Amino acid sequence: MYRILLIGLLLSSxxxxxxxxxxxxxxxxxxxxxxxxxxxDEKGDTIHTIQKSEDEWKQELDAQSYQVLREKGTERAFTxxxxxxxxxxxxxxxxxxxxxxxxxxKFNSGTGWPSFFQPIDTTHILExxxxxxxxxxxxxxxxxxxxxxxxxxxxxxxxxxxxxxxxSVSLDFEPADGTTED
Numbered sequence: 348m349y350r351i352l353l354i355g356l357l358l359s360s361x362x363x364x365x366x367x368x369x370x371x372x373x374x375x376x377x378x379x380x381x382x383x384x385x386x387x388d389e390k391g392d393t394i395h396t397i398q399k400s401e402d403e404w405k406q407e408l409d410a411q412s413y414q415v416l417r418e419k420g421t422e423r424a425f426t427x428x429x430x431x432x433x434x435x436x437x438x439x440x441x442x443x444x445x446x447x448x449x450x451x452x453k454f455n456s457g458t459g460w461p462s463f464f465q466p467i468d469t470t471h472i473l474e475x476x477x478x479x480x481x482x483x484x485x486x487x488x489x490x491x492x493x494x495x496x497x498x499x500x501x502x503x504x505x506x507x508x509x510x511x512x513x514x515s516v517s518l519d520f521e522p523a524d525g526t527t528e529d
Contacts, residue, residue, distance in 0.1 A: 386490060388470045397443050397492040408442060415516045416442050416494035419479075419486070424459025427515025431455075436522040437467065443492040444519065445471055448511065456503070456510055461518065463511040464503045474499065487511060 385395045399407075404417050414420040429438070438448040438461070448463040456462035466472050470490060477486040477498065487496045496517045503510030 386470060389468045394445065394471070394491055396490070399492075404442070412441055412516050415514045416496075419495040420514075421497075422460075422514045422516050427460060429461040429513075429515040429518055429520065430459060432461065432520070434520070434522055436520055438463075438513075438518045438520055440489040440492060440494055440496070441517050441519045442494040443489060445489055445491040446521075447471055447489070447496070447518070448513070450523070454504055456512065458510075458512055460497065460512045461515055462503070463513065464505075464507045464509055466511065472496070487513070 383396060385393050388394055401417065405413055408416060411420075411422065415422060433450075435450045437446050437450070438453075439446050446467050448465075449467050452463040452465050452467075454462055454464060473488050473490050473493075475486045475488060477484045484498045484500075487499050488494060489496060494517060495514075497511065497513035500510045500512060501508060
């Protein structure tokens with residue numbers, strides 16, 4: 348009897364996992380569930396995750412921010428406020444304020460979206476396989492709130508070779524002490 352229950356539990360687990368994986372391919376906006384109350388970043392700081400209802404997010408975010416951050420939309424190329432932005436500082440999540448990218452890692456990719464070659468802290472973002480729109484990409488979301496930020500590609504500059512292609516509307520900015528980039 349115990350063996351039958353164990354086998355049934357294992358099969359249920361595999362079926363549930365397969366359902367979650369196939370859900371992304373069938374639905375352009377699979378829901379990300381941040382299932383831990385906190386995580387520890389590279390500096391050893393405990394970051395508490397944020398879980399809100401979609402109604403709460405709708406009240407806090409403007410329509411375009413909600414569409415991109417919560418429904419995994421994309422702003423039109425060359426329209427975002429941070430595409431050609433050159434001020435020194437830190438780019439944060441527009442939904443929760445978590446630090447994501449330094450202006451020191453920003454570069455002009457020519458794609459029409461702000462691009463970075465590395466995050467401030469790799470634990471501040473999550474990479475999720477995205478099979479929507481008939482292609483396989485790697486989606487980047489904020490680890491604290493699950494907000495959609497953009498995608499990462501392996502065609503960036505040295506030293507990492509990565510291009511974190513982000514939506515401006517997913518980002519906010521904290522300027523450094525009055526300095527600007529070249």
